[in-house]
Amino acid sequence: MKMTLAIAFIGGGNMAQAMGRGIVTAKGSGETIYVMDRNPETLEKWQGWGATTGLAPSATLSECKVWILAVKPQNLKEVCESIKPYLKADTLIISVAAGISMASMQQWLGHERIIRTMPNTPALVGMGMTGMFASSVVSGEDIALAEETLSYMGGVVKVDQESLIDAVTALSGSGPAYIYLFIESLIAGATKMGLTEEQAKQMAVATVAGAAKMVETTGETPAKLRENVSSKGGTTLAALGVFYERGLPKIVEDAMVAAARRAGELSKELG
Numbered sequence: 141m142k143m144t145l146a147i148a149f150i151g152g153g154n155m156a157q158a159m160g161r162g163i164v165t166a167k168g169s170g171e172t173i174y175v176m177d178r179n180p181e182t183l184e185k186w187q188g189w190g191a192t193t194g195l196a197p198s199a200t201l202s203e204c205k206v207w208i209l210a211v212k213p214q215n216l217k218e219v220c221e222s223i224k225p226y227l228k229a230d231t232l233i234i235s236v237a238a239g240i241s242m243a244s245m246q247q248w249l250g251h252e253r254i255i256r257t258m259p260n261t262p263a264l265v266g267m268g269m270t271g272m273f274a275s276s277v278v279s280g281e282d283i284a285l286a287e288e289t290l291s292y293m294g295g296v297v298k299v300d301q302e303s304l305i306d307a308v309t310a311l312s313g314s315g316p317a318y319i320y321l322f323i324e325s326l327i328a329g330a331t332k333m334g335l336t337e338e339q340a341k342q343m344a345v346a347t348v349a350g351a352a353k354m355v356e357t358t359g360e361t362p363a364k365l366r367e368n369v370s371s372k373g374g375t376t377l378a379a380l381g382v383f384y385e386r387g388l389p390k391i392v393e394d395a396m397v398a399a400a401r402r403a404g405e406l407s408k409e410l411g
């Protein structure tokens with residue numbers, strides 16, 4: 141027997157699929173999920189996970205208590221206007237859109253029960269991180285429901301000011317891309333030194349994952365763990381010297397500021 145629909149993804153692309161996959165893995169099936177996306181090829185993947193799908197807004201949306209808004213910020217206003225007729229008073233909206241303010245979504249939807257979140261794509265493997273902000277009109281029950289939904293994808297951190305969602309975007313939302321660039325660079329450096337692509341990838345991935353796990357589990361600061369690797373007069377200090385000389389910490393800070401600034405620009409341009 142088909143299970144009752146519970147969650148609707150509005151937009152079924154990259155971020156929604158990462159989140160959906162987290163739910164499917166945790167629940168064993170996508171039968172409680174409804175996905176609305178205008179691309180039939182995108183929907184095929186969801187159908188393979190057991191989800192119900194639709195190409196355009198329909199009454200099926202009203203069957204779902206939680207709606208996850210997962211279209212690009214540029215598409216959000218038109219999408220909100222198209223789904224608005226199917227909203228019920230108790231529908232809980234979770235937005236994952238970068239830069240779009242709570243006030244704009246409340247206005248476009250004529251609805252107050254909205255939670256703003258910033259997830260990341262490692263949700264796909266249950267190792268996501270989501271920052272969330274709920275306004276004072278959202279009940280404790282709805283916040284708990286949002287946290288439960290998001291916990292299928294990994295960790296959840298609540299922030300108490302909406303503006304901090306831009307900082308979350310600059311750290312964990314966009315962050316996987318920074319780490320992928322670092323991994324790409326490690327692989328490129330190692331293959332130039334003669335390791336095969338496969339060997340380099342295996343070592344780069346294990347190094348990044350191992351270092352992150354050390355920070356998570358040892359209770360040591362990242363700075364102390366870095367010092368533990370850095371033998372006096374050794375190889376690590378030779379490498380770190382280049383990173384400092386070229387200003388890596390400042391480069392990272394500037395990059396994060398650029399991401400947060402872009403979120404602010406999206407807000408000004410789109411709502």
Ligand SMILES: NC(=O)C1=CN([C@@H]2O[C@H](COP(=O)(O)OP(=O)(O)OC[C@H]3O[C@@H](n4cnc5c(N)ncnc54)[C@H](OP(=O)(O)O)[C@@H]3O)[C@@H](O)[C@H]2O)C=CC1
Binds near residue numbers: 177212259
């Ligand atoms: N990707 C990431 O790592 C992260 C993304 N986000 C946020 O997630 C949101 C989605 O991003 P992402 O998944 O990368 O984007 P995608 O483009 O991969 O997915 C959005 C999907 O929604 C569809 N869509 C757009 N408009 C409509 C419409 N009117 N009706 C039906 N379907 C529609 C798109 O179709 P089409 O392609 O035809 O436009 C596309 O399939 C963004 O707001 C982004 O800020 C947040 C955190 C991380």
Ligand SMILES: O=C(O)[C@@H]1CCC=N1
Binds near residue numbers: 238309313314
């Ligand atoms: O690049 C973007 O705008 C989205 C938001 C965070 C990650 N991807």
